[in-house]
Amino acid sequence: MVRMARPRNRDYDELRRALIDAAGRVLSTEGPAALSTRRVAQLAGVSTTAVYSLFGDKGGLVREMFLAGFARLADAFAKIPATEDPVVDLRALGRAYRENALTNPHLYELMFGRPVPEFRPDEAASAEIRPTFDALVAAVDRCIDEGAFAPADPYEVAVGLNGLVHGMCSLELRGALGDRTEADRLWDRALETMLKGLSA
Missing domain, CATH: 1.10.357.10 (Tetracycline Repressor, domain 2)
Known part of the structure; x- marks a missing residue:
């Protein structure tokens, strides 16, 4: 897994969209039980730190x-x-x-x-x-x-x-x-x- 620090401003929108789409794919293909910050980060090729930095937690990710x-x-x-x-x-x-x-x-x-x-x-x-x-x-x-x-x-x-x-x-x-x-x-x-x- 690629370790990633807090995204730079120019990367923010692209990374945010990638994480949202990755989470959507997990939810639609694997079901709600599989939806986790770790799984989403894995699909997007980033660390869970990026998910937490952008959305706070799983609840924040689902809301977004x-x-x-x-x-x-x-x-x-x-x-x-x-x-x-x-x-x-x-x-x-x-x-x-x-x-x-x-x-x-x-x-x-x-x-x-x-x-x-x-x-x-x-x-x-x-x-x-x-x-x-x-x-x-x-x-x-x-x-x-x-x-x-x-x-x-x-x-x-x-x-x-x-x-x-x-x-x-x-x-x-x-x-x-x-x-x-x-x-x-x-x-x-x-x-x-x-x-x-x-x-x-």
């Missing part, structure tokens, strides 16, 4: 994995260009959500499930991830305001849409939607059905 998953989702949302069509933009959020899940499957279950039973996001973490859902509510609100959707509570509509895309992502990550071509077809059908039911 959780936040990293949502930070990557927020980054994916931020890259979506705005158009004049609110429904097009809402669909783009759904596609970004899906692609983020497929790109980061090792973090997805921690974001929305309880693979580490002892971990529960605290109030600060919950507040930090809230903007990703707020972006969906705002997109729905715009669809309603511009007459693309029938009048409704944007929060309630957003909850339904979130449930749909989360369920589809969970199925796809488990291989239940077939290959990519079949999954694309099923995604299009599910979104089309949902949005048709919301239309004005």
